[in-house]
Amino acid sequence: MVHLGAIMFIAAESLLGIACPLTVWEYALRGQPFAGGFIERWIDQLLFYDAPPWVFTVAYVAFCRARACNLDSGATDSAEARTR
Numbered sequence: 001m002v003h004l005g006a007i008m009f010i011a012a013e014s015l016l017g018i019a020c021p022l023t024v025w026e027y028a029l030r031g032q033p034f035a036g037g038f039i040e041r042w043i044d045q046l047l048f049y050d051a052p053p054w055v056f057t058v059a060y061v062a063f064c065r066a067r068a069c070n071l072d073s074g075a076t077d078s079a080e081a082r083t084r
Contacts, residue, residue, distance in 0.1 A: 004067050011060040014053070 013020060049055075 011064040014057040
């Protein structure tokens with residue numbers, strides 16, 4: 001249930017156009033853009049996608065809905081499993 005609350009918070013932030021406080025803090029602490037070595041750049045490109053913000057908003061909201069639906073079906077499945 002905590003996980004659902006966290007993803008709901010992230011989805012709401014994205015819908016409202018609010019940057020994640022941890023991301024803002026990270027960039028403030030760095031004081032400069034990322035400028036790592038060759039391997040670091042490739043890992044960075046694999047982990048952090050360069051897409052328009054709306055793509056991430058759609059992904060956050062879709063994941064939130066999927067998680068909420070999974071919670072509903074998971075409660076039913078586990079209740080059925082206990083009665084067998």
